[in-house]
Amino acid sequence: VQVGSVDVDMSRGVGAGVAELLQLLGQLEAEGVKARSEKSSPRPFEAELAVRDGPPGADFAGTVTRVGSGVSRVRVGDDVYGIAAGCLRTHTVTTQQLIAPKPRSLSFEQASALPVVASTVEYALRDLAKVKRGERVLIHAASGGVGLTAIQFCHRIGAVVFGTVGSEEKVEYVKGLGVRFVSSSRDPKTFESDMVSFLQGEKVDVVLNSLSGEFIDASVRLLKSGGRFLEIGKRDIWSPEKMQQVRPDVQYETIAVDHMMEGDPGWFSGMLDRIVSLVDGEQLSPLPLQTFDACSSDPQKDGVAAFRFLQRAQHIGKVVVSFPSCIRRRSGGASRDGSVERLCYIVTGGLGGLGLVVANWLLDEGAKRLVLVSRRSAPDAETAERPEMRRLQRAAAEGTVQVEMRSCDVSSAESCERLLESVCGASLAGESLKEGEGGFGIVHAAGVLADAQVKDQTEEGVRRVYASKV
Numbered sequence: 001v002q003v004g005s006v007d008v009d010m011s012r013g014v015g016a017g018v019a020e021l022l023q024l025l026g027q028l029e030a031e032g033v034k035a036r037s038e039k040s041s042p043r044p045f046e047a048e049l050a051v052r053d054g055p056p057g058a059d060f061a062g063t064v065t066r067v068g069s070g071v072s073r074v075r076v077g078d079d080v081y082g083i084a085a086g087c088l089r090t091h092t093v094t095t096q097q098l099i100a101p102k103p104r105s106l107s108f109e110q111a112s113a114l115p116v117v118a119s120t121v122e123y124a125l126r127d128l129a130k131v132k133r134g135e136r137v138l139i140h141a142a143s144g145g146v147g148l149t150a151i152q153f154c155h156r157i158g159a160v161v162f163g164t165v166g167s168e169e170k171v172e173y174v175k176g177l178g179v180r181f182v183s184s185s186r187d188p189k190t191f192e193s194d195m196v197s198f199l200q201g202e203k204v205d206v207v208l209n210s211l212s213g214e215f216i217d218a219s220v221r222l223l224k225s226g227g228r229f230l231e232i233g234k235r236d237i238w239s240p241e242k243m244q245q246v247r248p249d250v251q252y253e254t255i256a257v258d259h260m261m262e263g264d265p266g267w268f269s270g271m272l273d274r275i276v277s278l279v280d281g282e283q284l285s286p287l288p289l290q291t292f293d294a295c296s297s298d299p300q301k302d303g304v305a306a307f308r309f310l311q312r313a314q315h316i317g318k319v320v321v322s323f324p325s326c327i328r329r330r331s332g333g334a335s336r337d338g339s340v341e342r343l344c345y346i347v348t349g350g351l352g353g354l355g356l357v358v359a360n361w362l363l364d365e366g367a368k369r370l371v372l373v374s375r376r377s378a379p380d381a382e383t384a385e386r387p388e389m390r391r392l393q394r395a396a397a398e399g400t401v402q403v404e405m406r407s408c409d410v411s412s413a414e415s416c417e418r419l420l421e422s423v424c425g426a427s428l429a430g431e432s433l434k435e436g437e438g439g440f441g442i443v444h445a446a447g448v449l450a451d452a453q454v455k456d457q458t459e460e461g462v463r464r465v466y467a468s469k470v
Helices: 018-025 030-037 108-112 115-128 145-157 168-176 188-199 214-222 240-246 257-263 265-280 303-311 353-364 387-397 413-424 459-467
Strands: 005-016 059-067 079-083 091-095 099-101 136-139 160-165 181-184 204-209 223-231 251-254 289-293 318-322 343-348 369-374 402-407 439-444
Touching: 059 108, 059 115, 059 353, 079 108, 079 115, 079 265, 099 265, 108 289, 108 318, 115 145, 115 204, 115 223, 115 251, 115 257, 115 265, 136 145, 145 160, 145 204, 160 168, 160 188, 168 181, 181 188, 188 214, 204 214, 214 223, 240 251, 257 265, 289 303, 303 318, 343 353, 343 413, 353 369, 353 387, 353 439, 387 402, 402 413, 413 439
Parallel strands: 136 160, 136 204, 160 181, 204 223, 223 251, 289 318, 343 369, 343 439, 369 402
Antiparallel strands: 005 059, 005 091, 005 318, 059 079, 079 099
């Protein structure tokens, strides 16, 4: 692993957005990107903007499997969220500055929807526009990920929200969030007429724009002198020169967080930490999601279906492509976010070669508590030096996984009974923890090798082999 790099295996959730869709359609270059690159006085962290190359995917959440030298921000076994180019796959590599520990209260899918969306809103409305209580904020595409996050921000601050959406269903949804003034994102004439009626002779203080064409013209007319126009669109946006010519009395900002992080990853690292604090402080709630399973055999629910659904623009919130953990419960989860944090995994034969491989696989799949069972309660000198053992011990020392070693004769029912009762509070008689109190899984890797040709097999040898299995 390269210096400062982090390997994340089995990205549990990948956010799919307009940028990924345009990338797949080959339409991301256009004038919106060109306009940003011509900005007259770029901020220090705004790199020259270019078209995305390579496979799609940016926002993700997953579990760290390896780290390079110099990485101090995360550890092996940590559940993280952030950005990785081309992360629409089961394994990805990124840098430590583009990820942060996942908020514990969020699922992988919920966390994967936040990095660019929440960063965009925080940077646009808090850092640039500095929205204040009582100000009027126009949020275009208010039922999308950025729009819904912006509504949350404005409600926290006490600003008055005006929004646009593309269907009656979305109108009802956004109004249900407490937004009184909602108009069309499909018909610019209806939009401007509605806004004039809503405003009663007033103007808006801030525009958060993601639309194009006549919507930009109308929004500029609705903006008060000294107002702030924040452009987050990807295509057909105004250049700073055009805005200066038409409205020299307003602040105009073009924002592309997914490109800004390239110029200053440290800035984005701080933004991810800010988002975690907002979630932990219950100031930022998870977005509504439409989730598709990349591993599904159903063409209506797989990863391709996610982009077909996104193209129809019918979703509310975010579209996420999920790569579910093999050990994660899909219903009746063990914890409030459906993760595996409260599950205990028992690996019999846990200090053997196969057992250690299985234990490391469980670590990569997100297990947080492992019990390695063998006839001996500690590894011998040779086992202690195995790379698989050392990796588990290192992850345990860093606090990302709890590893216990227990002695048990798995050929004895009484010994197995005692093990289950002491580890999980369960018994062979079928008694187990109540729903929601945790649970356990068992990988039975213990075994005895007594190979021989059939003609040389003995009853004693067969009994020895079967004792640990049956």
